[in-house]
Amino acid sequence: MASLPEALSELIHRLSRLPGIGPRAAERMALAIIDKNPAEIAALADALNDAVARVTHCPHCGCLSQDNRPCRVCDDNARDRSIICVVESPLDSIALEKGGGYHGLYHVLGGAISPLSGVLPEDLRISELLARVGDGVVSELILATNASPEGEATALYIRQELDELHERRAAAGSSESLARIRVTRLARGLPSGSQLDYTDSATLQSALDNRTEL
Amino acid sequence: MASLPEALSELIHRLSRLPGIGPRAAERMALAIIDKNPAEIAALADALNDAVARVTHCPHCGCLSQDNRPCRVCDDNARDRSIICVVESPLDSIALEKGGGYHGLYHVLGGAISPLSGVLPEDLRISELLARVGDGVVSELILATNASPEGEATALYIRQELDELHERRAAAGSSESLARIRVTRLARGLPSGSQLDYTDSATLQSALDNRTEL
Numbered sequence: 001m002a003s004l005p006e007a008l009s010e011l012i013h014r015l016s017r018l019p020g021i022g023p024r025a026a027e028r029m030a031l032a033i034i035d036k037n038p039a040e041i042a043a044l045a046d047a048l049n050d051a052v053a054r055v056t057h058c059p060h061c062g063c064l065s066q067d068n069r070p071c072r073v074c075d076d077n078a079r080d081r082s083i084i085c086v087v088e089s090p091l092d093s094i095a096l097e098k099g100g101g102y103h104g105l106y107h108v109l110g111g112a113i114s115p116l117s118g119v120l121p122e123d124l125r126i127s128e129l130l131a132r133v134g135d136g137v138v139s140e141l142i143l144a145t146n147a148s149p150e151g152e153a154t155a156l157y158i159r160q161e162l163d164e165l166h167e168r169r170a171a172a173g174s175s176e177s178l179a180r181i182r183v184t185r186l187a188r189g190l191p192s193g194s195q196l197d198y199t200d201s202a203t204l205q206s207a208l209d210n211r212t213e214l
Numbered sequence: 215m216a217s218l219p220e221a222l223s224e225l226i227h228r229l230s231r232l233p234g235i236g237p238r239a240a241e242r243m244a245l246a247i248i249d250k251n252p253a254e255i256a257a258l259a260d261a262l263n264d265a266v267a268r269v270t271h272c273p274h275c276g277c278l279s280q281d282n283r284p285c286r287v288c289d290d291n292a293r294d295r296s297i298i299c300v301v302e303s304p305l306d307s308i309a310l311e312k313g314g315g316y317h318g319l320y321h322v323l324g325g326a327i328s329p330l331s332g333v334l335p336e337d338l339r340i341s342e343l344l345a346r347v348g349d350g351v352v353s354e355l356i357l358a359t360n361a362s363p364e365g366e367a368t369a370l371y372i373r374q375e376l377d378e379l380h381e382r383r384a385a386a387g388s389s390e391s392l393a394r395i396r397v398t399r400l401a402r403g404l405p406s407g408s409q410l411d412y413t414d415s416a417t418l419q420s421a422l423d424n425r426t427e428l
Contacts, residue, residue: 003287003311005280011265014258019246020239031305032233034269041266044228045259051225052255055248066219073217091245097217
C-alpha cells in the first residue's frame with residue numbers, strides 16, 4: 001500500500017515471508033507491533049537473531065541443540081542409552097518428547113529416501129546410525145519414520161543395512177553385539193479419539209491386521 | 215518443553231506474545247525460522263527494530279508516518295486539501311486508502327469519546343481538528359468514526375463543537391469560512407455482498423431509512 005511508511009511496509013513484507021503468515025495477517029501483526037513497547041520488540045528481534053545463531057544440531061543424534069553442544073536428551077544421564085528411536089526430522093523427536101513416555105535416545109536421519117526428490121540413502125545420516133548401533137550398548141532400534149511410502153522405504157532400507165552389517169561382522173567373527181538388537185517400528189492402527197466411520201480404509205486395515213487381545 | 219534449546223524456547227515465548235499468535239503457531243513459526251536463511255531472519259529482526267524506531271505519527275493528521283515527517287497523504291500535492299476525513303485511528307485511514315476512492319486528507323482523533331473507559335473529549339485530537347477547519351481551505355468534514363455508540367457520540371460532539379466555534383466567530387464578525395463547511399458522515403446500509411436474511415435488524419433499519427431512488 002502506497003500510503004504506509006516504508007519501515008512499516010518492509011516489516012509487513014518480512015513478516016509475510018514467515019510460514020503460515022499471509023499478507024493480511026502480516027499487516028495486522030505489523031500494525032500491532034508498532035503499538036507495542038519498544039523494549040519488547042527489541043527483545044523479539046534479539047530472540048530471532050539469537051535463535052538463528054545459536055540453535056544447532058546435536059553432534060550425537062542430530063536433534064535440535066544449542067551452541068553445538070549435545071542436546072538435552074543426549075545430555076540426560078537418566079535416559080536409557082540402550083534404545084534409539086530413529087526419526088526423519090528434529091520436529092519428530094519434539095513431537096515424541098511431548099508425550100513424555102519415551103525414555104531412550106534419538107537419531108535424526110535428516111529426511112527419508114525419495115529418489116524422485118533426489119534424496120538418496122547416502123544423503124541421510126544412516127552410516128552414523130550404523131556406527132552408533134555397533135557400539136555394543138544399543139539393544140533396540142525403533143524405526144519411527146513417517147507412515148508414508150518414503151518413510152516405509154527408509155525403514156526397510158535401514159533394516160537391510162543392519163542385516164548386511166550383521167553378516168559382514170559374522171564373517172569377521174564378531175557378531176554377538178548386533179545379533180541381539182531388536183528392530184521395531186511404531187504400531188499402525190486407529191489414532192486415539194478417532195471414530196470408525198471417519199477413518200480411512202488403509203488405517204482400518206492396519207487396525208484389523210494388528211488387532212490385540214483384550 | 216524441556217527438550218528444546220533455550221534460544222528456541224525464548225523465541226517461541228517472544229513470538230507467542232504477538233497478537234493473533236498462539237503457543238502452537240509460535241512453535242511452528244520458530245521451528246521454520248531456524249531452518250531459514252540466517253540473512254533473511256537478520257533482515258526481519260532489523261525490520262522489527264526499524265519499524266519501532268522510525269514509524270511515527272504525521273504532525274498534521276496523526277496518520278502513520280516515518281521519522282516524524284508528514285505522512286504520504288499530507289505530502290501528496292494531488293490530494294484535495296478542502297476535504298478532511300475524521301477517523302478514530304490510523305488503521306481506519308489505512309482501510310479507507312485501500313479502497314483508493316478517497317482523495318482528500320485525514321484527521322486521526324486517537325480514539326472515541328468513552329467516559330466509561332476514561333476517554334474524554336480533551337484526550338482526543340479535537341482542538342487540532344478545529345484549528346485545521348478554521349484555516350479557510352477546508353470545505354467538507356467527513357466524520358468517519360465507527361458505527362458504534364462511542365463513534366456516534368464522538369461525531370455528534372464534533373458537530374456541536376463546530377457549531378459553537380461558528381457562533382463564537384459570528385459574534386466576533388468573521389464567520390464566512392466556517393459557514394460554508396459541509397459536515398457529513400459515512401452512509402449506513404447493507405454491506406456490499408450481504409444477504410438480507412443474514413443482516414441484523416439495526417442495519418436493515420438504516421438501509422430502509424436511507425433508501426435511495428433507483
